[in-house]
Amino acid sequence: MYFMGQVTPAIIATWSFGLKAAEAGMRVLKAKGSALDAVEEAVKAVENDLSIRSVGLGGYPNMLGDVELDASIMDGSTLRAGAVAAVKNVKNPISLARKVMELTPHVMLVGEGACMFARLIGLEHRMPLQPEAEKAWREYIVRVMHSRPEKGTLEFWAKYIHELRSHDTIGVVAIDGNGNVAAGCSTSGLAFKMPGRVGDSPIIGSGIYADNLAGGASATGLGEDIMRFCVTRMVVEYMYRGMSAQEAADAAIDFILKRDGNAKHIAVVALDARGRPGASTTYDTFEYAFMGADMDKPVLRSINRLK
Ligand code: ASP
Numbered sequence: 001m002y003f004m005g006q007v008t009p010a011i012i013a014t015w016s017f018g019l020k021a022a023e024a025g026m027r028v029l030k031a032k033g034s035a036l037d038a039v040e041e042a043v044k045a046v047e048n049d050l051s052i053r054s055v056g057l058g059g060y061p062n063m064l065g066d067v068e069l070d071a072s073i074m075d076g077s078t079l080r081a082g083a084v085a086a087v088k089n090v091k092n093p094i095s096l097a098r099k100v101m102e103l104t105p106h107v108m109l110v111g112e113g114a115c116m117f118a119r120l121i122g123l124e125h126r127m128p129l130q131p132e133a134e135k136a137w138r139e140y141i142v143r144v145m146h147s148r149p150e151k152g153t154l155e156f157w158a159k160y161i162h163e164l165r166s167h168d169t170i171g172v173v174a175i176d177g178n179g180n181v182a183a184g185c186s187t188s189g190l191a192f193k194m195p196g197r198v199g200d201s202p203i204i205g206s207g208i209y210a211d212n213l214a215g216g217a218s219a220t221g222l223g224e225d226i227m228r229f230c231v232t233r234m235v236v237e238y239m240y241r242g243m244s245a246q247e248a249a250d251a252a253i254d255f256i257l258k259r260d261g262n263a264k265h266i267a268v269v270a271l272d273a274r275g276r277p278g279a280s281t282t283y284d285t286f287e288y289a290f291m292g293a294d295m296d297k298p299v300l301r302s303i304n305r306l307k
Contacts, residue, residue: 011026012173012289014168025174036182040184047092059191061137061192067188090125167187173215212273
């Protein structure tokens with residue numbers, strides 16, 4: 001039985017920069033905007049902050065020094081979705097993903113084609129690497145390639161960046177007063193990744209999923225773990241079966257840990273069709289932001305599995 005009653009608009013977002021996202025998205029929801037608009041504005045608020053090293057053009061570059069971005073958005077009222085992967089020179093990949101959904105017959109554009117589409121619709125934005133990101137990248141190159149020349153192989157690089165684990169996605173789920181659910185996310189992915197490496201974020205069902213009938217979810221963490229489990233589709237699947245967002249998030253994480261105890265870098269946030277929040281993680285600790293339309297400002301909540 002699906003919930004069809006009145007809903008208080010709500011928004012949930014990953015990590016502490018989720019506070020900035022939740023605030024921007026809730027402004028849209030309080031002005032009676034749609035969940036889809038709220039998600040786009042929420043994600044943009046983080047993409048536009050060039051001090052953040054894991055989202056947008058302020059993010060750490062790939063191993064060649066190019067910032068490659070991934071993003072996706074899904075409208076739970078229509079089940080339409082848009083995604084872009086490995087795009088360069090785009091300030092707001094979430095808006096580009098939305099345009100893929102709205103202006104093309106496709107769900108996903110990648111690499112050169114996605115960049116060309118961005119150019120065509122005026123979303124191209126060229127900018128030098130942020131000085132701090134460039135400095136960290138140069139130091140990394142020197143450390144890995146020069147001081148350990150015997151290890152300067154692609155195989156070593158691929159393994160080493162996994163150990164480095166520098167990444168974080170802004171993932172957002174919103175529900176508006178009409179019960180429409182939307183989800184979106186955006187990331188620069190793994191710091192210093194191999195060119196063309198794409199994680200879970202732009203993969204519908206892995207990085208995000210949304211359906212008005214059940215709710216929505218967005219994931220963050222190591223994409224190589226998340227995408228093997230199609231984590232957000234799993235969470236929404238549990239909500240289809242009647243679980244609350246919290247029960248569904250916990251059930252998905254329990255399943256993952258039972259199946260692969262090494263998948264220690266996954267977190268998910270969710271809202272069910274009643275607007276109730278949920279979050280769960282295989283990390284030791286995870287922070288996320290939540291705001292309901294009855295609140296003045298978003299709150300930062302923390303999960304600590306070690307307690
Ligand atoms: N899931 C993202 C990726 O693997 C990064 C993150 O959320 O921390 O690209």
